[in-house]
Amino acid sequence: MSGFDKMKDKAEQLIGKGKEKLGQTTDNEDLEAAGKRDQLKGEVKETGHDVRDKAAGAVKDAKDALRDDKR
Template sequence: MSVFDKAKDKAEQAIGAAKEKLGEKTDNQDLANSGRADQTKGEVKEAGHDLRDRAEGGVQDLKDKFNK
């Protein structure tokens, strides 16, 4: 995963956490729920990027094995 993708995913999670806390402090359930959703989206994206990177690494390993 590129550093930029990882930073975007982490930023989305951090913004979501801040929105959730602000929503809880101000008794705004819509904002708190939106924050939780943002955190989940960031986590899912991060997991997807990690999975893609592992798959690309596996493909490269196979290519290297057959090119020897």
């Protein structure tokens, strides 16, 4: 995952955390729920990027192993 993608995902989670806390402080349930949603979206995106990177690494490892077998 690019560093920029990781920063965007973390920023979304951090903004969501702030919204949630502000919602709790002001007794605004809608803002609190929006914050929780933002946090979850950031976590899902981060997990998706991690899975994609691991899959790409596994494909690269498999290609490298096949190349080594042919030599």
